[in-house]
Amino acid sequence: MHPVHFFMGVMSSDMGIDLGTVNTLICMPGRGIVLFEPSVVAVRPGTNEVLLDGTAVGKTAKAMLEKAPSTISVTRPLQDGVVADFDLTEAMLRYFIRKVHKRRWGVRPRVIVAIPAGITAVEKRAVVNSLERSGARDVYLLSEPKAAAIGCGLPISEPTAHMIVDIGGGTTEVAVISLGDIFTQVSLRVAGDDMDEAIIKYLRAQCNLEIGHRTAENIKIGIGSAYPTNGEVTGEVRGRDLVAGLPRSVTISSEEMREALKEPLDRITEAVKTVLEQTTPELASDLLEHGMVMTGGGALLRGFDKLLQEETGIPVRVADEPLSAVARGTGMLLENLDLYREVLRDENSEE
Ligand SMILES: Nc1ncnc2c1ncn2[C@@H]1O[C@H](COP(=O)(O)OP(=O)(O)OP(=O)(O)O)[C@@H](O)[C@H]1O
Ligand SMILES: [Mg+2]
Known part of the structure; x- marks a missing residue:
């Protein structure tokens, strides 16, 4: 370098x-x-x-x-x-x-x-x-x-704390940034891929249905959910029956998705809480005022912002175009x- x-x-x-x-x-x-x-x-x-x-x-x-x-x-x-x-x-x-x-x-x-x-x-x-x-x-x-913070237009060089939760495919990065530097951060190797994996496991265990990674990702994007919303949806999932070995489809709901996704979502939520616990009272007060910003593809999971807001008591906003x-x-x-x-x-x- x-x-x-x-x-x-x-x-x-x-x-x-x-x-x-x-x-x-x-x-x-x-x-x-x-x-x-x-x-x-x-x-x-x-x-x-x-x-x-x-x-x-x-x-x-x-x-x-x-x-x-x-x-x-x-x-x-x-x-x-x-x-x-x-x-x-x-x-x-x-x-x-x-x-x-x-x-x-x-x-x-x-x-x-x-x-x-x-x-x-x-x-x-x-x-x-x-x-x-x-x-x-x-x-x-x-x-x-x-x-991510710069890309969201946060004034990171100022003496005010800003918090980023970037949920990608392979990693989740949670950081509090102040004066241009990371004050405290946690990197977690749990993100979008693990959500897909959790959906595959859930369908195998609950419905005897085997699906591939691409199907799992489509289900996550289509009906995946982290928090109950008024627009609860259901969707049809096609895969292979584990017992008969033949193609079969099942209907699943957002509620079942929340159950399927519970483990990776809990781990990400815990990481966010850990970072909050590590901040000083002064920075915590900045965060209460400015909230945290979610980026990365995982930020698009339905209701994830509401889940984090409820769990932490801090305002949460999803960045415009979080993927970029x-x-x-x-x-x-x-x-x-x-x-x-x-x-x-x-x-x-x-x-
Ligand atoms: N609408 C959506 N709802 C839920 N997840 C989504 C949605 N759109 C994309 N994703 C997920 O976002 C992830 C990709 O995000 P992103 O491009 O930010 O990751 P990455 O930067 O390549 O990964 P990393 O930062 O971990 O190296 C994939 O797991 C994808 O399934
Ligand atoms: Mg990324």
Whole structure:
């Protein structure tokens, strides 16, 4: 990593990246979100050889999965917010970076990348190395909660506490930020993927029905619920009967979804409470006034804001476009380097 004597001015190729477990987004100064793709790569089964000369990545990879299910397998190079497969992460990033540079070769952008606040130095190094090997020139790290806060327009450099709850696919990050720095935080490897997993388990145990991950995610988005609302819904779920082995469908309700999702939601709620318990009385009073802001795809789960509000007694708001808050934050930092110079310096000082 580099000391921060760099940014003399932003250049047109600079980019902010949210390298997420489920989605990767790229935001460029003056251009906004230029890429929003699933973090997946299609490989030849049993290898980590990317199909189509290394271009079966993101949406292309997902589309292939539907057409040729047995001859390809689609993998995620990141797990729980960190790099799980180094080569595939590099291949994926190389493809995405080229794509936004309109396939101009030889462009070596400077990159600000958002990473979970709780990761180790080794895990950070893996992100930096993947980016450098995929064509980035200088790489600067920004922790996800700070990026999310900036992306939501919170004035994080002021001496007032702000709280972010970012619920992604692999990790949940809860942080209280004041004076540009994280005052206290908890990173939890429980998020959207675990909700899908909980739905699969529930249907298996309660209905003898086996479903896949994609179906589970669709159910979560369609009828998933964290708190009773007036618009209780039901939905039909199709899967395979565990006993007869044949296709079958069942109808389930939001209420059953709350039961299914109880464990991951409880764990996320506990993490939020832990962070609140660690704040000083002064900061707690700021939080009572300003509330907390939810970002990441998990923030869209129906009634999750109400659940957290009831459990903590603190006002909760879901960010506008929560899925892109982190990426917008990295882009806004690039656009306002003078304002955020200290924020970046704190995170990238030599360790
Ligand atoms: N409407 C919705 N209701 C509930 N969950 C949703 C909704 N829309 C998206 N999600 C979930 O949000 C998750 C993806 O969110 P996001 O893109 O913020 O994750 P990520 O940044 O890739 O992951 P991480 O930050 O953990 O590395 C997925 O689990 C997805 O199922
Ligand atoms: Mg994320």
